[in-house]
Amino acid sequence: MKATRVGYWRADSVEAALGALRSAAGSAQLLAGGQSLVASLNLRLADETNLIDINGLTELEGVSDEGDRIRVGALTRHRTLETAPLVASSAPALAEAAVLIAHAAIRTRGTLGGSLAYADPAAELPACMVALEADIVARSADDRRRIPAESFFEGLFQTALAEDEMIEAVEVPKAGPLERQVVLELARRSGDYAMVGLVLRADVEGHALARSRIAYFGLGAVPVLARGAMSALEAGDLDAAVAALAQDLDPPSDLHASAEYRLHLAGVLLRRAVARARAEGGST
Amino acid sequence: MNAEGMFRRQVEVALTVNGEPVEARVDAGKHLVDFLRLDLGLTGSHAGCEHGVCGACTIRVNGEIVRGCLVLTAQLDGAEVWTVEGVSETGEMRALQDAFVQRNALQCGFCTPGMLFAAAELVERGGRPSREEIREHMSGNYCRCTGYEAIIDAIEQVTSDQEGAR
Numbered sequence: 001m002k003a004t005r006v007g008y009w010r011a012d013s014v015e016a017a018l019g020a021l022r023s024a025a026g027s028a029q030l031l032a033g034g035q036s037l038v039a040s041l042n043l044r045l046a047d048e049t050n051l052i053d054i055n056g057l058t059e060l061e062g063v064s065d066e067g068d069r070i071r072v073g074a075l076t077r078h079r080t081l082e083t084a085p086l087v088a089s090s091a092p093a094l095a096e097a098a099v100l101i102a103h104a105a106i107r108t109r110g111t112l113g114g115s116l117a118y119a120d121p122a123a124e125l126p127a128c129m130v131a132l133e134a135d136i137v138a139r140s141a142d143d144r145r146r147i148p149a150e151s152f153f154e155g156l157f158q159t160a161l162a163e164d165e166m167i168e169a170v171e172v173p174k175a176g177p178l179e180r181q182v183v184l185e186l187a188r189r190s191g192d193y194a195m196v197g198l199v200l201r202a203d204v205e206g207h208a209l210a211r212s213r214i215a216y217f218g219l220g221a222v223p224v225l226a227r228g229a230m231s232a233l234e235a236g237d238l239d240a241a242v243a244a245l246a247q248d249l250d251p252p253s254d255l256h257a258s259a260e261y262r263l264h265l266a267g268v269l270l271r272r273a274v275a276r277a278r279a280e281g282g283s284t
Numbered sequence: 285m286n287a288e289g290m291f292r293r294q295v296e297v298a299l300t301v302n303g304e305p306v307e308a309r310v311d312a313g314k315h316l317v318d319f320l321r322l323d324l325g326l327t328g329s330h331a332g333c334e335h336g337v338c339g340a341c342t343i344r345v346n347g348e349i350v351r352g353c354l355v356l357t358a359q360l361d362g363a364e365v366w367t368v369e370g371v372s373e374t375g376e377m378r379a380l381q382d383a384f385v386q387r388n389a390l391q392c393g394f395c396t397p398g399m400l401f402a403a404a405e406l407v408e409r410g411g412r413p414s415r416e417e418i419r420e421h422m423s424g425n426y427c428r429c430t431g432y433e434a435i436i437d438a439i440e441q442v443t444s445d446q447e448g449a450r
């Protein structure tokens with residue numbers, strides 16, 4: 001009963017998928033978990049589309065140890081991020097974020113690469129990439145490049161990927177011994193996209209938070225780094241960090257929440273996140 | 285390779301549904317619930333919103349619960365699909381089904397097949413989840429009739445009976 005005319009092809013290798021993506025010249029899309037793409041087909045947002053199904057490409061799936069970084073394949077399911085021991089030990093923010101995405105029956109299918117390529121401004125994983133200073137590994141038929149997460153997200157649902165490129169994996173620096181990672185969000189209903197959320201990473205030494213990175217989501221077209229708050233936290237001054245958010249952030253008003261309310265919530269979340277990082281770091 | 289030529293409007297798939305082998309030729313854009321209902325006549329899987337929000341279409345594919353409306357049939361070559369008809373026949377969800385009846389956890393029944401699959405996953409994990417945990421786990425399944433308390437009562441009854449029996 002669906003009006004969208006769909007063409008389907010199941011790729012049997014990454015090379016073949018990339019070749020097809022290039023020769024389709026914009027008329028085809030990769031089908032990963034389908035949790036955003038199939039929903040849009042059902043809603044008939046497009047008249048016609050061709051799908052390159054990459055679900056059989058097991059080399060794109062899984063988490064591996066690369067020394068000082070971990071590599072997470074693009075086709076890794078949200079459910080795997082929740083449960084993989086290497087994620088829990090080296091990049092716990094990804095596991096904490098994954099649980100906040102939608103519901104169990106969606107997390108079994110949805111993928112990391114799909115979430116990053118889709119680049120929803122309220123999505124958790126893009127903000128994790130920015131906070132953790134990950135690199136996105138993009139691959140085309142004849143090239144491979146590493147794009148720092150901060151320059152990967154260019155605008156609302158827009159990324160630095162070229163038409164013939166796919167995300168192959170991400171590389172995330174391993175958390176050090178003093179490092180704490182916290183992901184918090186506020187949503188109207190459990191599993192919804194967040195009104196406001198943040199990812200905090202910092203080395204906790206006594207009261208000060210060194211090397212802190214705070215990326216907010218749901219507050220702009222792309223994940224936003226709260227630089228003023230980050231430098232206030234280096235000095236251990238939480239009140240100054242919360243005050244700095246007024247300069248760091250420029251939240252939108254929409255039917256879910258006003259800009260003023262979002263800014264207030266951003267401060268509430270920052271206080272909670274810092275309290276938790278300090279508690280986990282053995283300081284109060 | 286000719287890019288246009290390789291994409292198929294219709295796709296051949298061979299899968300098993302409720303343990304029975306099924307071969308079919310399907311429109312590439314047809315999601316699993318439409319296939320089950322319209323092609324196989326298995327109307328126990330329901331389609332509500334068709335964009336992943338309501339949970340009415342929740343079923344089991346390759347041992348995991350998924351949104352049936354967000355999986356294309358074309359992707360399911362070789363897959364193993366279980367619907368509410370199949371699990372009713374094997375009896376594996378008997379305890380949950382009985383508890384839903386006893387606790388009045390359904391009225392119109394539209395949401396129930398999806399509720400059962402989501403709840404069964406929680407039951408299988410074992411342990412004794414709190415009402416809050418049950419509520420969180422079931423938060424992706426909407427019911428327009430019961431007000432949810434009865435559904436949580438039913439699931440709680442099964443998880444606590446199961447723990448008690450250990």
Ligand SMILES: Cc1cc2nc3c(=O)[nH]c(=O)nc-3n(C[C@H](O)[C@H](O)[C@H](O)COP(=O)(O)OP(=O)(O)OC[C@H]3O[C@@H](n4cnc5c(N)ncnc54)[C@H](O)[C@@H]3O)c2cc1C
Pocket residue numbers: 029030031032033034035036037038039074075100101102103106109110111112113114115117118120122123124125161165166167168191192193194335336337
């Ligand atoms: C009810 C509901 C609630 C949701 N709530 C949340 C939420 O709270 N937070 C959240 O983050 N997400 C949420 N999602 C979305 C979910 O996380 C999706 O899984 C994700 O956004 C897309 O991943 P996917 O693998 O399903 O991608 P698909 O839907 O398959 O693809 C999405 C897009 O990415 C492209 N793409 C996929 N893989 C690649 C790749 N490797 N390289 C390049 N391009 C690629 C596709 O071509 C397509 O354009 C929700 C979805 C639903 C249905």
Ligand code: FES
Pocket residue numbers: 330331332333334335336337338339340341342351352353354
């Ligand atoms: S019909 Fe699939 S989630 Fe509503």
Ligand code: FES
Pocket residue numbers: 389390391392393394395396426427428429430
């Ligand atoms: S019983 Fe009617 S929708 Fe749940």
